Amino acid sequence: MIAAREQDGDRSETTSAPPLWRPGPFATTEVPEVRKVAAFGGIYSNHRALEVAIADATERGADLLLCLGDLGAFGPHPDRTAEILRQAEIPVVRGNYDDSIARGLDDCQCGYTDPKDNHYARISYDYTLANTSPEHRAWMGSFPDELRFRLGSLEVLAVHGSPRRMNEFLWETTTPTHFLDGLVREADADVVLGTHTGIHWSRPLGPGRWYVNAGALGRPPNDGNPEVWYAMLEEVDGELVHEFIPVSYAVEALANEMADEGLPEEFIETIRTGWWTTCLEVLPGKERSRGRH
Amino acid sequence: MDPPPGGWKAAASAGSKSAPGPDVPTAPLEALDQLWFQVSGTVCNLRCRHCFISCAPDNHSFWFMTREQVRDALEDSVELGVKEYYFTGGEPFMNHEMEAILADTLELGPATVLTNATLMPRRRARALARLAEDSLYTLEMRVSLDGITREMNDAIRGEGAFDRCVEGTAELVDAGFLPIITCMRSWPEAETEGYLEAFRTLLAGLGYHQPRIKILPPLLIGEEAKRTRGYEDTERITHEMLHGFDLGNLLCSRARLVTARGVQACPILLESPAARLGDTLAEAASKPAPLGESACFTCYLSGSICSNTGSTTGADR
Ligand code: SF4
Ligand code: SF4
C-alpha cells in the first residue's frame, strides 16, 4: 500500500518483536490507491486523544490512517501510545523524538536555546526515554523517514518536518509559497504532508498541488481551546480536498495521569487551557502573538 | 550591523587583507534559505564601540539600497527558493524607503529587521504593524540592547542609546509586535538566568509580557579576549578542520548578502573583496563561499548565531 524510504537502511533489523507493520519495498508505481487518508501529527504521548482520533477517522471512512511521527514528549506513559499504534497497524514516519528515543540520544533535537524551554524539554525527554520499553524503542528505530502513496490520482509524500530535513519547522507565517512550491516539485509529488510544528495549516500551490501540515494530536494549537487536531485528505476530481478535524477527548483524565506521573504543572496547564506554556521560542512572532504566553 | 555584536571587527579587518589562495577551503551553497540585505549600507545613527563594520552617521563606504535594487533581488529570490528575508545595516530605518521595501518583501515571505529601535516613533511602529497585519507572513523586529541598565548598555552603544531603545521597544510592543531582544552575553554563563530575569522585569515594565530574549554567546575578542584570549591572526579554517564538520553550521552554506554594490557570501564579510561573489544574486548563489577570513574561524567555533532563534533553518541544526 505504501512505498517507504529509509535513509539508514538496516534499522528494521533491530526490531526484537515481529513488527505489525513494516516499511515494505514497494515501488511507487505498484502502490494500490488510497481513497481517504487520516494523518495524525505529533502524538506527544497523548494516548487518549489518539484512541478517539482512530475511532473517529475510521468512522469517517478513512482507508488509511497514518502517523507523521513524534510519539513521545509531554504526555504520560509513552508505551501506551506505542501499543495503540501497533495494535491498529498504523504506519509511522520517523519524527525527531522517535529518532532520539530509538537511539538514546541526549535530547529531542528540537534545538531550543532558551534555558526555560530547555529545562522543560529535558524533563519530558528524560521521562519519555526512561518510560519507553526497549521493544518499543527498537520498533521506533524501524520507522522510515518518509512514506509515499497515491491518493486517487495524487502522489502524496508524507514526512515529519520537511522532505529535506526531519526537524525543519514549516510554520504558516515563515514559509513562502514559492519555497513550498520548490519543495513539492523536488519531492516529485503533488502533495507534501508534514507535522513537527504542532499547529495545523495548509497552502494551495496550484491545481492538485498542496502543502498540508497536519498539526498535532498531542497538544492543542495554542488557541485557548483544549481540542486537538488531525487532517483528513481525499482526492475529488483530481483536486485535493482536505479538512482539519478537532478531537475532543478526556482532557481531565489525561491531566490527572500527568499529575500522577509528576510531569510539570506547565504541561498540564497547556492540556487544560489550550495555551502553550513551553517550547515558545521556536514560534514565529505572528503565531506567538495569537497565544497567551 | 548588530549581530553578531561584540564583533568580528578585529577578525574581519585582519582577514580582509589576505587574498584567497588556491588552498582556501570553500563552502558550497546548500540552499539559499536566507537572503540578507545591507539595506542602509554602513550608515547608522549610532556609533557603537563594538560595531564590527564601524557603522556611523558618516560611514558611507556602503550606501543605502534603493527600493528598486531590493525588488530586483526579491524577484530573483523566488526562483532560488529563498525562505526568509533579513534586513540589516547600519540602522535599516535610516533608509527612507524601508517601509515600502518591507511591504514589497512581505508579499513574498517573512521579514526580519535588525534594528537598534532608536528611530521608532509611534507613527512608524503603527505603520509597521499595519504591514505585518496585512501580510500572511511574519514581520520580526530584532532589537539590539546590550544591557539591562543605562550604564551597561550605553558604555557600548553610546550615551542616550538605552533610553531611546527602550522607548522604541515600548512603541513596538504597543503596536502589537513581540520584538526579539538581542544581547551579547558579557557576564559569566552561570549568571545568565539572573540577567534573563532582569531583562524580563525591564520589559514587563514596558508592557511586554511575552518577552522574546536572545542571548548571544560572547566571542573571544574585546574584553573577553583580555579575560581569556583572542584569536591569532593566523587562525584560519584549514581543510583538516573540515573533516567530519557539517558545513551546514556555517551561515554561508544557506545565505547570501545583497548590498548596494554587489553580493557577498554572508552578512559578516561585508567588506571582504574575496567574499564578493558577484553582481547579481543568481551569480553569487552559483559560487561557493571562500572560508579564508579569520571571521570564518569564529563561525567555525560558534556556529551561525545570526539567524532568529528557532529560525526555520538556523537553531535546530
Ligand atoms: S546600532 Fe549601528 S553602530 Fe551600533 S552595532 Fe548596530 S549598526 Fe553598528
Ligand atoms: S564569516 Fe562565517 S558565514 Fe561568512 S563566509 Fe566565513 S564562515 Fe561563512
Ligand SMILES: [Fe+2]
Ligand atoms: Fe518533531
